[in-house]
Amino acid sequence: MSLDLSNYELLWPPALFVSEGERLLKTAGSSWEERAEWLMTEALSGSTAVADFGELSGHNDDPWATTAPGWGSRSVVVTKHDWFSELISRAAEIRPAAAPRPYWPQRQGRGISVDGSTARDARRDFARIIGGFEDNGYLVEHFGEECIDDPNDMPDCSALIERRLGIPDLWPLAPETWDEDTFYGLIEVLHDLVSRPRMRRFHPYGSCGWHHSEFHNGPARILYRTKVNELLRTAGTDYELAAEGEDLGRLIAITDDVRSALVHHTLNDSPPDITADVRHAIALFRSREASPESKRSAIFNLGRVLEERRALIKEQLGKDEGALFEIANRFDLRHRRADQRAEYDEAFLDWIFWWYLGTVELTNRLIASRNS
Numbered sequence: 001m002s003l004d005l006s007n008y009e010l011l012w013p014p015a016l017f018v019s020e021g022e023r024l025l026k027t028a029g030s031s032w033e034e035r036a037e038w039l040m041t042e043a044l045s046g047s048t049a050v051a052d053f054g055e056l057s058g059h060n061d062d063p064w065a066t067t068a069p070g071w072g073s074r075s076v077v078v079t080k081h082d083w084f085s086e087l088i089s090r091a092a093e094i095r096p097a098a099a100p101r102p103y104w105p106q107r108q109g110r111g112i113s114v115d116g117s118t119a120r121d122a123r124r125d126f127a128r129i130i131g132g133f134e135d136n137g138y139l140v141e142h143f144g145e146e147c148i149d150d151p152n153d154m155p156d157c158s159a160l161i162e163r164r165l166g167i168p169d170l171w172p173l174a175p176e177t178w179d180e181d182t183f184y185g186l187i188e189v190l191h192d193l194v195s196r197p198r199m200r201r202f203h204p205y206g207s208c209g210w211h212h213s214e215f216h217n218g219p220a221r222i223l224y225r226t227k228v229n230e231l232l233r234t235a236g237t238d239y240e241l242a243a244e245g246e247d248l249g250r251l252i253a254i255t256d257d258v259r260s261a262l263v264h265h266t267l268n269d270s271p272p273d274i275t276a277d278v279r280h281a282i283a284l285f286r287s288r289e290a291s292p293e294s295k296r297s298a299i300f301n302l303g304r305v306l307e308e309r310r311a312l313i314k315e316q317l318g319k320d321e322g323a324l325f326e327i328a329n330r331f332d333l334r335h336r337r338a339d340q341r342a343e344y345d346e347a348f349l350d351w352i353f354w355w356y357l358g359t360v361e362l363t364n365r366l367i368a369s370r371n372s
Helices: 014-025 031-043 048-054 080-089 118-135 157-165 180-193 217-234 257-269 272-286 292-308 310-330 346-371
Strands: 196-203 209-216 239-241 251-253
Touching: 014 031, 014 080, 014 196, 014 217, 031 048, 031 080, 031 196, 048 080, 118 180, 118 217, 157 180, 180 217, 180 239, 180 251, 196 217, 209 217, 217 239, 257 272, 257 346, 272 292, 272 346, 292 310, 292 346, 310 346
Parallel strands: none
Antiparallel strands: 196 209, 239 251
C-alpha cells in the first residue's frame, strides 16, 4: 500500500529534500529519528508529517507497532525507516506549498508599503527570510547561540558583517535604512554565512530553547538562493544569485532558460585546461556591475580558448572557420589596433559573447566525442 502524500506540502526544492533525506537514511544510531523530524519540520509545511512519523514504530520486530498513518484504508505495520524512505523516494510527487490567495487588501491594491515602494517591500521581505533562517539556527555557526549554561561572550555580528562588507551597524537588520547597494551587499554576504544545522536538541532548563549543531553550508546556500531568487523575481529585479561558477552566491544578470542552460553545460563540461578561463569569462560578463570593458575582457578570454582550438574548428567547418574570428578582429575586442572599429552598441558585445560561448560548448562536445 503506497504512502498517501495528499496531506503534505513541500517548502523546499525537491532535489534538496531528497539529498538531505538520503544522507540521513544512511545515519547509524537512534539519533536519525530526531534528525528526520527536524528535516521534516523544516522542509514540509505544518506538523502533519512529523505527527504521522511519530505514530510509527521504530523497528520491524516491534510487537507494539501501530498502523501506519497515511497508508490508505488497509491496516499495515510499517517502520519509521520504511515510511521515511518512501517519503524521500517520492518527494517529487509532494505538492509544493503555495502562498495563500490574495486577501481583500491585496485585491484592492492596498497591500503595499506606505510610500508605494516595491523595492522597500522587497527589503522587508528579505529581512523576514533572514529571520526565518535565524530562528532555524542557520546563522549559529558564525553568529553563535546563547545558552543559560554557557554565558560566554557572543560574537559581534555587526562587526562580522562589517569586516566582509565594509559597512557598520547592519545587524540587527533594519531594512528601512538600506540603500540599494547595502541591500544587495547583504544578500551576498548572508549567502556566505548560512549553514544548515542537521541536528538540534531542546534545552528545557530556564526555558533555554533549541540548540543547533552539525552545520553544513551546502544545503543552506541552496535553500537560501531558492528563497532569495524567488523574492527578487517577485520584486521584478533583473538579478539573481548565481548557483555555480566563479561568481557562486553573487548577484548576476538574469538570462533566459536557454542561455542559462548553455552557461551550466559550459561550466560543468569544459576540460581542466580551459576551466579557469571559461569560469572567469562568465563571471566577468554576467556580473551585476558588468561594464563594456569587463564584457570585452570576457570575450577576450573566450577568444583565447577558441584560438587554441582553431585547428579543430577548421577541421569541422572548413574554410568558414575564419568567419568566427573575423568580426572580433575587425573590432577592438582583442588586439586593439588602429584600424579596428571602436564605436558600437553594447548589444554587439552580448552577441559576440554568446556566440563565442556557444562555440566553446560545441568544441567541448567535439573533443568529448573524440575521446569517448
